[in-house]
Structure formats: structure tokens, C-alpha cells
Amino acid sequence: MMEELWYKNTVIYSLDLETFMDGNNDGTGDFEGLCNRLDYLHALGLDTIWLAPFQPTPNRDNGYDISDFYGVDPRHGSSGDFVDFIHKARKLGIKVIIDLVVNHTSDEHRWFKEARSSKDNHKRNWYVWSDKRPSDWNQGMVFPGVQKATWTLDKKTKSYYFHRFYEFQPDLNTDNPEVREEINRIMGYWLELGIAGFRVDAVPFILESPAMGKKPLPLHFDYLKEMRRFLQWRRGDAVLLGEANVLPAESKKYFGSEGDGIHMMFNFYVNQYTFYALATADTKPLIKALKATKDIAPGSQWAFFLRNHDELDLGRLTEEERQKVFERFGPDKNMQLYNRGIRRRLSPMLGNRQQTELAYSLMFSFPGTPVIRYGDEIGMGDNLALVEREAVRTPMQWSGEKNGGFSRGNNLINPVVEDGYYAYEHVNVDRQRRDQTSLLNWMTALIRIRKECPEIGCGAWEIIDTGLDQILGMRYTWKARSLLIWHNFGEKSTELVVPEKQAGTRRLIDLMNNIESVLDEKGRHTITLEAYGYRWFRAEAE
Ligand code: NOJ
Numbered sequence: 001m002m003e004e005l006w007y008k009n010t011v012i013y014s015l016d017l018e019t020f021m022d023g024n025n026d027g028t029g030d031f032e033g034l035c036n037r038l039d040y041l042h043a044l045g046l047d048t049i050w051l052a053p054f055q056p057t058p059n060r061d062n063g064y065d066i067s068d069f070y071g072v073d074p075r076h077g078s079s080g081d082f083v084d085f086i087h088k089a090r091k092l093g094i095k096v097i098i099d100l101v102v103n104h105t106s107d108e109h110r111w112f113k114e115a116r117s118s119k120d121n122h123k124r125n126w127y128v129w130s131d132k133r134p135s136d137w138n139q140g141m142v143f144p145g146v147q148k149a150t151w152t153l154d155k156k157t158k159s160y161y162f163h164r165f166y167e168f169q170p171d172l173n174t175d176n177p178e179v180r181e182e183i184n185r186i187m188g189y190w191l192e193l194g195i196a197g198f199r200v201d202a203v204p205f206i207l208e209s210p211a212m213g214k215k216p217l218p219l220h221f222d223y224l225k226e227m228r229r230f231l232q233w234r235r236g237d238a239v240l241l242g243e244a245n246v247l248p249a250e251s252k253k254y255f256g257s258e259g260d261g262i263h264m265m266f267n268f269y270v271n272q273y274t275f276y277a278l279a280t281a282d283t284k285p286l287i288k289a290l291k292a293t294k295d296i297a298p299g300s301q302w303a304f305f306l307r308n309h310d311e312l313d314l315g316r317l318t319e320e321e322r323q324k325v326f327e328r329f330g331p332d333k334n335m336q337l338y339n340r341g342i343r344r345r346l347s348p349m350l351g352n353r354q355q356t357e358l359a360y361s362l363m364f365s366f367p368g369t370p371v372i373r374y375g376d377e378i379g380m381g382d383n384l385a386l387v388e389r390e391a392v393r394t395p396m397q398w399s400g401e402k403n404g405g406f407s408r409g410n411n412l413i414n415p416v417v418e419d420g421y422y423a424y425e426h427v428n429v430d431r432q433r434r435d436q437t438s439l440l441n442w443m444t445a446l447i448r449i450r451k452e453c454p455e456i457g458c459g460a461w462e463i464i465d466t467g468l469d470q471i472l473g474m475r476y477t478w479k480a481r482s483l484l485i486w487h488n489f490g491e492k493s494t495e496l497v498v499p500e501k502q503a504g505t506r507r508l509i510d511l512m513n514n515i516e517s518v519l520d521e522k523g524r525h526t527i528t529l530e531a532y533g534y535r536w537f538r539a540e541a542e
Contacts, residue, residue, distance in 0.1 A: 259297025381422025
């Protein structure tokens with residue numbers, strides 16, 4: 001049964017067309033460019049692409065402000081190019097997930113233009129209005145420091161519209177059955193064009209009804225089930241992957257007690273404690289976070305990631321924990337964002353190859369589906385001179401040629417990183433492809449190993465007690481197979497003594513190095529973990 005669920009053992013690669021590859025050399029990435037790079041993605045070993053929004057947009061929030069849900073922004077190509085891309089990806093066995101951004105539209109969407117034209121316009125109720133300014137008009141902003149309000153006056157009809165995000169992103173009224181019907185139509189449209197599912201943007205906000213100064217109303221979790229039912233009628237194996245940065249107890253409501261809600265969710269909680277563990281070498285809170293998110297229905301699945309296209313959100317840590325992560329990974333004010341996060345890429349944050357490998361090995365071993373962000377496979381850097389989250393959205397570095405091989409044009413959507421250690425002359429695909437010891441080749445091997453370990457995506461797991469706070473040990477079991485994986489967050493190399501009872505086997509086969517461990521005369525395995533080291537073993541069946 002588990003084998004049927006393709007999303008349990010896939011590897012997801014997230015990319016934004018805008019900055020991935022420019023095929024027509026106008027300075028902005030497009031479908032033509034992406035199609036020319038599908039071989040690269042295939043060779044890397046991943047089998048699902050999560051494509052950031054590419055629909056028509058004024059582009060004031062990286063495309064998350066959509067002005068037409070049924071098209072392709074001309075900067076990226078045409079609908080024909082989209083279908084070509086889906087076809088080419090399918091030929092290589094690559095599935096495509098796209099963003100479903102239906103909490104809000106752009107204020108330039110035709111629906112909002114109609115809605116604001118008069119109070120009795122038919123589209124009025126597609127959005128959320130209040131004649132008076134609600135007392136909480138300046139509460140609950142998602143981008144504090146940049147966003148000033150959640151209710152903004154619309155002059156023409158002299159009333160306020162609700163926007164959880166920037167003021168140019170009015171919230172759709174998902175309590176309105178007509179809006180729900182339209183959302184189904186959007187899903188149906190893209191499913192018909194061959195996509196494998198959706199990364200659902202801002203899920204908690206889709207489920208809320210604004211409280212207007214009163215006690216918050218309960219979220220409409222039933223709506224997730226409704227969405228899923230529709231999705232599954234149209235395409236049985238399509239999935240919903242939700243963005244919801246919520247506490248563990250809440251997340252169960254998103255999955256549904258029967259696993260009849262959303263299929264997958266990003267595990268923001270474990271993500272934050274992973275960075276805490278990397279910053280402090282204390283794995284206790286990480287173990288707690290893993291355990292707190294353990295108990296989900298069999299068909300439900302966590303998606304694990306290290307960095308994404310937004311800031312590294314540390315909002316779920318305590319103040320003291322957050323400060324420790326800031327100190328280690330984002331000490332300058334300019335590296336921090338929205339009072340809660342860090343706007344840097346992974347490699348510059350961690351600062352060395354060993355810790356980068358540790359972080360990736362860890363993420364790939366977490367009980368769920370790994371998601372990598374474009375450019376992280378070569379250890380790309382960031383550009384803190386760019387505003388807000390743009391810092392981590394610089395063009396992919398393909399080669400040492402002009403603009404890092406991203407485009408031959410002159411007017412780039414974002415500048416390519418050209419200074420210092422992370423400059424495209426040093427950090428690029430071409431160079432790393434030829435270097436056996438490169439991060440790119442290391443990552444390709446890691447992806448292959450992960451795909452050979454279905455225990456991780458499908459199986460049960462438990463913590464192996466090591467008695468050492470800096471070492472995390474985990475065991476995965478599925479059918480007759482079992483894996484034992486250890487990660488050392490400490491800066492000193494360590495020898496672990498693992499009794500046969502704990503290992504559960506006499507022979508441990510190292511999946512990354514050509515060695516194996518057999519029991520010594522005292523009936524124990526001795527496992528050496530280098531500084532920031534990691535070891536993956538398959539237990540040989542007795
Ligand atoms: C979450 C997305 O990840 C982020 O980039 C965007 O700004 C907001 N949702 C609003 O759509």
C-alpha cells in the first residue's frame with residue numbers, strides 16, 4: 001500500500017522560473033530556459049519539481065500576487081510553453097507541483113477591480129470588507145516592519161478590505177461558495193494540463209474568517225477535506241503540500257485524523273529546531289520537535305527542508321533560543337528580517353562544507369520527503385544588498401560566463417552574485433560537475449542513497465539513545481529492512497559504542513563508504529563520527 005504513494009519517496013526541487021534559466025536572453029528566466037536544464041535536474045536524481053508562481057502578475061511579491069489564475073506571465077513564455085515543459089518533464093519521469101495561491105489575489109486582478117467598483121457589484125463578496133475600520137486593523141501582519149496594516153481603506157466605496165499579507169494582496173472570501181467553486185476550477189484547470197499537485201500557499205489564512213477585533217473564529221478545517229475530495233476526483237494520485245507554519249498539535253488538524261485532509265505539510269517546527277541544534281550542538285529540543293510531530297496518519301507525510309525562498313522563520317523558538325540562532329547564523333541586523341528570521345542562504349550561514357553536509361544529510365534522513373532549493377546543491381550565496389527576501393533569490397549560477405551563464409541579456413531580474421567567495425566565477429554548476437569532490441557530486445550521491453532507502457519515507461522510526469546531547473541517532477524500519485543513522489553536531493570527533501541489542505544486528509553496512517561494522521568480541525559495534533560527521537548504515541537482516 002505505502003509503495004503506491006509516490007510522494008513518500010520522492011525528492012522535490014523548488015525553483016522559480018524567474019531566476020533559474022533565461023532562454024530568450026531578456027534577463028528573466030522562462031520555460032524555454034528551464035526545458036534546456038531538465039537534463040541537469042534529471043541527472044541530479046530528483047523526480048519532482050515545485051514550480052513557484054508563474055501566472056500573470058504585477059510581480060510585487062515575487063509572483064505571489066496573481067492577476068490571472070489561468071495563464072502564464074508573458075515574461076516566462078506562453079501556455080504552449082507550459083505544456084511543452086510538462087511533456088518534457090514527464091518524458092524524464094519528473095513530476096511537477098505548482099503553487100496554489102488562493103488566499104488572496106493581486107489588487108490588479110479583474111475580480112478585485114470589479115469588487116471595488118461599487119458596493120453592489122457581484123464580485124464584492126469575493127473579498128472581505130468592513131464599512132468601519134476594525135479595531136485590529138494594524139494587528140496580525142505577516143511582514144511586520146514592512147507591512148503597516150491588515151485592513152486598508154478603499155477610497156471609492158469608503159470601506160476597508162482585509163489583506164493578511166501586503167496591501168496589494170486582498171484576501172479572497174473563501175466562505176463564499178462561489179469562490180470555492182472558482183478555486184476548484186483553478187485546480188481542475190492545471191490538473192488537466194498534467195501537474196501532479198499543488199503547494200498550497202498560506203493554508204491557515206485560507207481557512208480563517210477575519211475576527212474584526214473580536215475573539216478569533218475557529219479555522220474551517222473542513223474546507224481542506226473538500227479541496228482534497230475535489231482534487232482526488234479529478235486525479236487520484238495528485239497531492240496537496242501545505243505551507244502552514246503551525247504548532248505540532250495544530251498540524252494534526254491539517255492532515256485530518258483519518259489522513260483525509262492535506263496530504264503533506266512542510267515541517268516548519270522541526271526546521272527551526274534543526275537550526276537551533278546546528279547553532280548549539282544540543283539535539284535535545286530537536287528530538288522533542290521530531291517526537292511532537294511524529295504521530296500522523298499513515299498516508300500523511302511531512303516535507304522537510306532547510307531553506308526556502310522566504311526568510312528562515314524562527315518564530316516558533318523561544319526568545320532565548322532564537323537569539324542563539326541569530327548569534328551564530330545571522331548576527332548582523334541586516335541579516336535578520338521581520339523580527340523573527342534570517343534572510344540568508346544555507347551555505348554562507350553555516351560557513352563550512354562539513355556543516356553544510358551535516359545539515360543536508362540530516363534533512364534527507366528526516367522521516368518524510370526532502371525538498372531542496374535551487375542553487376543549494378552547489379552551495380550558492382546570497383546578496384544582502386537586495387531588499388527583504390530578495391537576498392536569497394539571485395540567479396542560478398550555471399558557469400563562469402557572463403551572468404553566471406543564467407542569461408546573455410543585460411537587464412537581469414536580480415543581479416547575479418559576483419563578489420567574494422560565492423561569486424559565480426567560483427561557485428557554479430560547470431565547475432562542480434567536473435570536480436569529483438564538489439558539493440554537487442556529493443549531493444547527487446546523497447539523493448541516490450535517499451532513494452535507495454524507502455524505510456525513511458514509508459517506515460516507522462525511533463530515536464537511538466546515544467547518551468550524548470550532540471549526537472542524534474535514528475532507526476527506521478519498514479518491512480524487513482532497517483536503517484541506523486547517526487549525526488554528530490559537535491566539533492569534536494567521537495566514538496560511539498553500540499551494543500548488539502541496540503543495533504539489532506551483527507553486521508552494519510555503511511551506505512556511504514565501502515566499509516562495514518561487525519560485532520567485536522564484547523558484542524558491540526564501535527562507530528566513529530568525525531566532527532560534524534554523519535553515518536548511514538543498513539542493518540543486515542539476521
Ligand atoms: C507564502 C510565500 O512563501 C511567500 O513568499 C509569500 O510572500 C506569501 N505566502 C504570500 O503569498
